Amino acid sequence: MNLRMTGISKSFGANLVLDKVSFSLSGGEIIALLGENGAGKSTLMNILGGVISSDEGTIEIDGKEISFANPRESLDAGIAFIHQELNLINDLAIYENLFIGREIRNRWGVLDKKAMIDKTREVFDGMGIDLDPEAMVRTLDASYKQIVEISRAMMMDARIVIMDEPTTSLTETEISRVFSFMRTLKSHGVGLIFISHKLNEVMEICDRYTVLRDGHMISSGTIDSVDTDALAKMMVGHDVVEEKRAVHKSGDIVFSASSVSDGKYFNDISFSVRSGEVVGFTGLLGDGRSELFLSLFGAGTPYSGSVEVSGKPVTMHNPQEAVSLGIGYVPRNRKENGIVKDLDILENGSLVTMGMRKKGLFLDSKRIEEDFEKEKKELSIKMGNETDPITSLSGGNQQKVVLAKWLSADPRILILDNPTQGVDVGAKEEIYTIISDLADKGVAVIVLSSEAHEIVRTSSRCYVMYHGRILTELEGEGLNEQEIMRWATGAAI
Ligand SMILES: Nc1ncnc2c1ncn2[C@@H]1O[C@H](COP(=O)(O)OP(=O)(O)OP(=O)(O)O)[C@@H](O)[C@H]1O
Ligand SMILES: [Mg+2]
Structure with a gap:
């Protein structure tokens, strides 16, 4: 043939x-x-x-x-x-x-x-x-x-x-x-x-x-x-230079979970994240990290245990409550969970900010457009008109619009599940730089990824999960691809 x-x-x-x-x-x-x-x-x-x-x-x-x-x-x-x-x-x-x-x-x-x-x-x-x-x-x-x-x-x-x-x-x-x-x-x-x-x-x-x-x-x-x-x-069209992991100054604990379990996907999970740090969560099939964060944000199975945001106990019943607490959450499988097919590019990109940018009773559309314009540049989103349907964008550019939607909401805590799924090599580096810049501005960033390389590249600390449990926490010299794989596969137990 x-x-x-x-x-x-x-x-x-x-x-x-x-x-x-x-x-x-x-x-x-x-x-x-x-x-x-x-x-x-x-x-x-x-x-x-x-x-x-x-x-x-x-x-x-x-x-x-x-x-x-x-x-x-x-x-x-x-x-x-x-x-x-x-x-x-x-x-x-x-x-x-x-x-x-x-x-x-x-x-x-x-x-x-x-x-x-x-x-x-x-x-x-x-x-x-x-x-x-x-x-x-x-x-x-x-x-x-x-x-x-x-x-x-x-x-x-x-x-x-x-x-x-x-x-x-x-x-x-x-x-x-x-x-x-x-x-x-x-x-x-x-x-x-x-x-x-x-x-x-x-x-x-x-x-x-x-x-x-x-x-x-x-x-x-x-x-x-x-x-x-x-x-x-x-x-x-040019060399893709991989930058080293940046070192950030971290502040107070802004998000913590203690003894959280759902009796199904994850068990006895305790961790904490400080402002200005990038913390990774990784593991292999069945590690439960995505299910854990879906639950914490009221979109998954119910859990027992407690969660605190900036020292105050909270229970989030839906993602809107998370938004009002200053938490951004970019889910995995954005094709299903992130995009509203009937809306145009700008509408998709500003779904979160829409509720925040108001002048009296009216939407501050100028501000919304400016917000989106900024993210569009930072993420180099390749698109025609803002009013074109979201489905006219290539797969990777649709993913970037979902990211843009959360970035322009200026969250204090940002959870990214699989942040570079479907994005090309150049844009990957751009997203890593954005994560690093956010941490510098004091945002607490949590990166969920199965790619050990991505965790090492972005995070200053990481939790490795295995069959629904946190097995270990890696940091400094100990945070490298070999160690991650050793724990993720369960070989280290
Ligand atoms: N139905 C459509 N209407 C208008 N423009 C479209 C349509 N389908 C694709 N495009 C445009 O054609 C260009 C190429 O898109 P295509 O989906 O082929 O990219 P791709 O190489 O598959 O990218 P990705 O890696 O992000 O999937 C993009 O600029 C996209 O916006
Ligand atoms: Mg494609």
């Missing part, structure tokens, strides 16, 4: 987002499609997947020119587009999901359950997938759901698989499972396109790379001829 996209151009209104881009892929290889937020990666893949059409350019498979009026036609041509929001139905069994719309019937027109289960088992065996075809999709973790979705495409003879940031919300174990499945597909001659901002993953799984910048093809080559620094440089 050989895919060739040639001279692809696409504009949205006056905005030229792809300018004569060429891209090629052969069977049996995994190619990384790289570029900053807004570079045009998803747009190029949406064209290949039949989601949108290009203004110019051609697509050829094995030398034959083809065009797609819709995703169905692209799939029929052997192209499977695996979206982050997977298209599986939770309340059906795996085999039922695989045969939706193409059910096998016996000669009396009755569904042939056995034939479908057998066929599913055959496909799974061939791919080395260890799943029961009759298991409900609901019971699968995120990696297995991806694997099932790709298997469905394989049953329809897909020869090209597009994966647009498949690993952003997966844990380490899930990622390695998806990677080994990708290698199996590769050995079956399938060509895979892998979009990711995690450059070490790209180095691990891909054979070749193509870099887009501002809608232009910048370069492509083999992975073994580059390293992550070189890729980062091609993406942003």
Whole structure:
């Protein structure tokens, strides 16, 4: 199989987002499609997947020119587009999901359950997938759901698989499972396109790379001829300098929890955070850190134990109460929890400040716009008009708008769950600098992350969690990636 996209151009209104881009892929290889937020990666893949059409350019498979009026036609041509929001139905069994719309019937027109289960088992065996075809999709973790979705495409003879940031919300174990499945597909001659901002993953799984910048093809080559620094440089157009962790002067304890438990996800958690310090929380799958903070802010399971904000006992029943206490909380999975699809960019970016910036009965819209404008610059949000729909932004830029919303609210305590999810390498550094500047201004910042590197880079102190408990607190020399991994995996106990 050989895919060739040639001279692809696409504009949205006056905005030229792809300018004569060429891209090629052969069977049996995994190619990384790289570029900053807004570079045009998803747009190029949406064209290949039949989601949108290009203004110019051609697509050829094995030398034959083809065009797609819709995703169905692209799939029929052997192209499977695996979206982050997977298209599986939770309340059906795996085999039922695989045969939706193409059910096998016996000669009396009755569904042939056995034939479908057998066929599913055959496909799974061939791919080395260890799943029961009759298991409900609901019971699968995120990696297995991806694997099932790709298997469905394989049953329809897909020869090209597009994966647009498949690993952003997966844990380490899930990622390695998806990677080994990708290698199996590769050995079956399938060509895979892998979009990711995690450059070490790209180095691990891909054979070749193509870099887009501002809608232009910048370069492509083999992975073994580059390293992550070189890729980062091609993406942003200059060296990405990693700064050292800054040292901040911390003040009084502004947030503390003692013996907090929910009897399910976390147990006997006690910690405290001072103004002006950046404190990390990390751990692996099932560590409970996200659930812990959701609970503390009244958005998760109820807990026992006590919480104090600036020395006063509080119980928050919903995120609004947290806001009124000067706490900002950027949740994980911002696609689901952070964005209001029906609102425009500015409205999304000022959802929090809106309640604070009032002149008498009226909204101080000038101030709201100024606030947003400032964050837009700091986070280098790539966008057209403030009144454009939020959905017109690239994935990473939507994430940045959610961050902007909280930053412009000037919180005294800021909790960031997975702050750089989906953002490109350059913007990552910018966000780290913002975190550091906030701490300098006296804000207490709590960073939740599964990336040890991110914790070391941002935090002056960190709590490592394991199966719902805080195992240790690391600081100074002891706060390094090796120590974090030793505790996070439970090896240190
Ligand atoms: N439906 C749309 N309407 C208007 N503009 C759009 C639309 N879809 C994408 N764009 C614009 O096209 C540009 C490229 O976006 P695209 O989603 O392809 O970026 P990306 O490389 O996938 O970035 P990210 O890494 O953030 O996902 C962006 O400037 C974006 O705002
Ligand atoms: Mg994208």
